[in-house]
Amino acid sequence: MNVTERTSESLRLHPGRRIRELFAHREILLNLVRKELKVKYTASVLGAIWSILNPIVFLAVFTFVVKILGNATPHYPVFLLSGLLAWNLFSVAVGNGTRSVIDNGNLVKKVAFPREILPLSVVGVALVDFVLQSAVLLLFMLVSGYGFHLAALVLYPLSFVTLMVFTTALVFWVSALNVRYRDVQHLIGLALLVWFWMTPIVYPAGLVQDKLTDAGAPWSPHLWTLYLLNPLTPIVSGFQRALYWVVTPVVDGQPVAVLPQVSVAWLVGVIGAVLLGSLVLLLGAWRLFFRLSADFAEEL
């Protein structure tokens, strides 16, 4: 029989060993995700349809609004949702994940299990919604005959993996810190609001690129680089390029800047770099979470 030893030393995270441990406890994670989804839609007649209804209403409203008011961006609903769904996954996971440990204080105080499961379950719930809503978007694109561009579609899995790694890293980080400083949850609420508008989701990134690079000032190209430093900008642009794929659609004979005017290869490179950075961040955040989690039961 294997011998387990508990001491006052704070343990070092061995990712490989820990992943095996987490895998052994996967049942808890799956059950928690299942529970959240069940609880979310229980006692509602439509159940999970509510989750799908959200993008459907978005699609309907924006199709209608754009028809009436007009919009510089053609096929605006597809553009909007391809980025928004990714953002929703991120913001819902981070927003709810911040409180994931303290909301489950009773479990933490009474049951021994790998604490990572709590923030991971929040990411899991957000992921399920993302998959459902993405299915709606894909269906809409198929039905409306929008069409796909296979070469650009390669960006989808890369962007998705990067988004997941980055989101998980951030959720680990904020959920652990929030146990000690409840400021974090308020800060995150504000930060997400600012972050949303710093990321090209409702407005086209191509427009920003045009404005910044054509401004004439010697430092404006650097501003564009700065803008790209927001890791969500390349990730969201990756999703948009994969699904919306038309960089400069032509409206009334005039090209309109929608997506950043860069090659797919360039985006792959940048998102790849973000992925690498996110992996490093994940390791650091996980390490912090792991170290602090030894005392969660005491802090709550």
Added chain:
Amino acid sequence: MTAAIEVEGISKVFRLFRERPSSIKQRLLSGRMRAEDFWALRDIAFEVEEGSSLGLIGHNGSGKTTLLKCIAGILRPTSGVIRYRGRVAALLELGAGFHPELTGRENVYLNASFLGLSRKDTDRVFDDIVGFAELEDFMDNQVKFYSSGMLVRLGFAVAVHVDPDILLIDEVLAVGDEAFQAKCLNRIQRFQAEGRTIVLVTHALDTVREVCDRAVMLDHGRIHALGLPDDVVREMRYVLLGVTDPGFVPEEGTREAEIASVELIRASGRGDGPVLRDDPLTIQIDVRTNEPVADLDVDFAIMDGATNHPIVADRTSTHGIQIARFDGKKRARFQIPAFPYAAGKYWVTIGLSSRENGHLYHVQTQRYLFEVIEVPRVQEPIDIAVQAEVEDL
């Protein structure tokens, strides 16, 4: 035998904040925080043999649950080492993770996963769980419609179907009606028969005596007593209730002669009150016969209450006192000129037997108690052979 659990010098300090700074602002403003250290556990050490059961007792706040949480890995000890062999399941709360909106069935799976059961394991024992909880007709109802009794039964039913090598149980037996409790006790005995190691925290002292092989009594975070359940429980009763419990005293003997009364006479000449260290102590035993006895030997033994080790024992025969055939009453006195042992509680065992053949007339095991206290006193000057010397350097 190997130890399933080894606890070595475990201490746990909680930092108690008057008002916990839970925001950065508070932390910055308060500078160095005013915190008090609270020693919930201090230097706890014991072992639990594989396949044996240990009872952890102590009054509220003595550190029982903290100790259990340290073993379970929920709390990190401040110092010391805990080692254990095999898989552990900790039952600190019934129905951990239960959610009112989920059905009984869903909650069983959720709760079981927290206790380390896989989905497949749970599938296998699911019918047993439902049967044990006696909730066959309610498994597809949301548990928010359950009565509290039903919830407890369901929680316990899942808990007793765990499959660990080591089982840590906190107080969960104290639920349900008598019939249900009997069922739970039964289940624990089955765990024991299966060779699992059990650590049981409880206030039910009778349960400890009935189920456990050994017991540990904690008091203010320290081990106050450790040993056989009967001894530890007796100590616990004394500490809790301040009385010796005659119902607890094993008496044996054929009672041709019996102990009529025993007095522990202090320096003051009285039979009660504390004994000062190094005070004289007289044990006075009145004997009464029910029928004539051929001969009699009176003996006593004093046990240290903390360790249950005999520290003083003597009998009349070793002093050459021969009590010949008699019928009626006699009084025996053992005089200890100065009781040299440290502050604490001491239990006295009295026995009457035949010198000739060792036949026991009457024995009262650890029936009488006295407490030694230490009083600081003025040190008198005494002659000590002091040596003096001077050397060149």
